[in-house]
Amino acid sequence: MLQKVVRSTVIDAPIERVWAVLRDFNSHDQWHSAIAESRIEGNERSDQVGCVRSFTLKDGNRIREQLLTLDDTQHKSTYCIVEATLPLQRYVATVTLKPVTDGNRTFWHWESTFATPPGMEHELRETVAQGVYETGFDNLRQHLLRGSDMQAGRGGAMPTALPAPTRRVVLTLYGGPEELRAENAEAAPPRAGEVRIQQRAIGINYLDVYLRRGWVPQMLPVSASSPGVLGMEAAGGVIDVGPNVSGFLAGDRVAYLGPMPGAYCGVRSVPAEWVVSLPAAVDDEMAAALLLKGITADYLLHDLGRVQRGTRLLVHAAAGGVGLLVCHWARRLGATVIGTVSSDAKARIARDHGCEHVIVTRDYRFADAVQHLCGGADVVIDGLGDAAHDENLAALARRGHWISLGQASGPLTPLPPDALVAKSLSFSRPVVFDYVSTQAQLAERARRVWKALADGDILPPPIERFSLDAAAQAHTRLESRATTGALILVP
Ligand SMILES: NC(=O)c1ccc[n+]([C@@H]2O[C@H](COP(=O)([O-])OP(=O)(O)OC[C@H]3O[C@@H](n4cnc5c(N)ncnc54)[C@H](OP(=O)(O)O)[C@@H]3O)[C@@H](O)[C@H]2O)c1
Structure with a gap:
């Protein structure tokens, strides 16, 4: 018969703080007193679903556990024992956090099911409930308190409120x-x-x-x-x-x-x-x-450019900091990516990062090539500024969108509205800070960038x-x- 252990507690710390520790599948040797040493196998990230932590308990037992789910929105993770010198069989555990509504505290629910050899049910239920869960609650409280003490200058080696x-x-x-x-x-x-x-x-x-x-x-x-x-x-x-x-x-x-x-x-x-x-x-x-560059690539492609399968996208300085990220992400979205760069060496790197067609030009001549390659660009991502002004207008397709995000070649000559009317063009002059003006926006944008990196949308x-x-x-x-x-x- 499957055994079930359920324990819960309230931790006097904000949910983000508790989750920051628990979502790291390899953090337990820093805060749980039962763990002697732990490592993640195979160079995987410690928040990668599927990663395996291999650890030794202070009593000498060894356990390998696999992370099965990790949900940053629900603050929930599931894991199971893959191999152990303890006779815990088919062990699957779930950790769930919820914010406590009266104050900045966290409700922590920890439960598991497992099978044991006959006669060991009670002993192993106690081990899990007391030795792992209850002890873990206390240890994490102390761990978080140590951090707070260091900040308040109580007993820690960290600098206090001094210059x-x-x-x-x-x-x-x-x-x-x-x-x-x-x-x-x-x-x-x-x-x-x-x-x-x-x-x-x-x-x-x-x-x-x-x-x-x-x-x-x-x-x-x-x-x-x-x-x-x-x-x-x-x-x-x-x-x-x-x-x-x-x-x-x-x-x-x-x-x-x-x-x-x-x-x-x-x-x-x-x-x-x-x-x-x-x-x-x-x-x-x-x-x-x-x-900053990844968040810029994110808002350019998803919010402003609305880049999708089939979008003809022209990216200037395609081998630069923003350029490489935009190229690779846009290609993953299914866009036709055309880039300008000033050297053959840069062209090779831009190609490696998803830029399908690279135009090598040092003097900002690209419009004919763009028209020839794809009949005009739906979106131009332009950090060049003034030197590319006329060529950008000529490179755009009907109803194209010129996103002017920078001016590496010099400040842009003001654009008269009539310059846009011939092809029903639109023009934007965005700044990254307006896309991350609250902490929630910044956290969400940053999360998207780290996810894009983990998923291979950006290299x-x-x-x-x-x-x-x-x-x-x-x-x-x-x-x-x-x-x-x-x-x-x-x-
Ligand atoms: N508005 C925003 O939210 C935002 C955010 C981030 C960045 N940006 C803008 O995006 C652009 C790229 O920024 P980044 O930091 O990633 O820089 P970067 O692209 O790594 O470097 C600038 C590149 O611009 C090109 N360039 C063309 N003419 C140039 C000139 N006369 N002098 C210098 N460089 C010239 C060069 O590439 P080639 O030699 O290959 O042409 C150079 O490598 C910049 O215009 C920046 O201001 C805007």
Whole structure:
């Protein structure tokens, strides 16, 4: 006969915090006192359905368990024992979390069914109920409390609410890369609603170049007495959080993206609404390379471009940071993807990332080739700006949509409405920050990017790394048109 064990408890922590620990199928050796050591077999991710964790209990028993389901919306996972030195047979367990309605607490339900050899029913039911579930409830409570204590400065080794020494790259005068200067600084403690982050990888975006040149002074005012700091995104670990922040604890791996520059530094406090937790499968450098660019690719293809099977899509700078992601994702959606790049080497990389037809041009001549290849583009994804202005209009098909998302070649000459009327064209000038203006939107967009990476809709891009102090060299290289994929700074 199948045995059944059911236990539940309430944990005094928000559901996101409890789920962040439990959804990681290999976290239990960090918090459950019965587990001596655990690993995921075969280099799989620890939140990949189907992965197997192989672990040793402190009493010497060994168990292999497989993750059967993982539902981030329902906060529910199921797993089973594949092999064990304990006589637990056909063991299948389910963990379910629900938010407690009166307060920021979590209801945790843990149940399982299993068979045992005759005569061992009671003993094994007790082992599972007390040794695994009840002990696990207490251990996780202590684990979460340890994180909170570190944040509050009680007994932990983490820094408390004091300024933290850091390095940063400042700009006192708009201009070329030579205006970027690294210096020592102090990172203020987090204020109410803020998270202080030890940054381990910082994403470089072409927007940083516009800001450095002084093209968007309202976004980054600079002067000799009040230097500006570039950078919109980074990834790393939480040092501490200010009052009124829930969902993040010291030591959490996170990434952020926000509309106020300041990321070119080692330690930074940012509003908690800009911050997302990172899944185990996405390392810091990949997060910094992908967060802003991947979310951009997502809104361009799904919201603005409505790209689907058969869409004729023209992607400029197809081997660049955004370009490679757009090309591969669009191809997976069934689009006909045409890209422009400035060299044969870039053409090869763009092809490897799903760009079916590559036009190699350094001087922005592509309209004839696009018309010849597919009769005109339904959607143009254009980060080139002014130098491609006339060719974009000529490359578009009837009712085509020109999405102007950047201006690497120079600010776009204003477009008179009459320029659109001949082919009933439309024109958009989007900015990523308007697609992630709430924490819920950001979390959902980030989740879509990590899922696209896991599902192979986007490929991990090439990443070029520079030390934080070498930010000027990184900018010189980005502006040289020689880079492919993403550039990051490593503090
Ligand atoms: N609005 C938004 O939400 C948003 C978000 C992210 C990015 N963007 C924009 O998307 C574009 C791509 O950004 P990214 O960060 O991924 O950069 P990127 O594409 O990696 O680098 C820029 C690329 O632009 C091309 N380019 C053409 N003419 C250039 C010139 N005169 N100087 C420099 N580069 C030139 C180069 O590719 P080739 O040499 O192959 O032509 C270069 O590699 C940028 O315009 C950026 O501003 C906009």
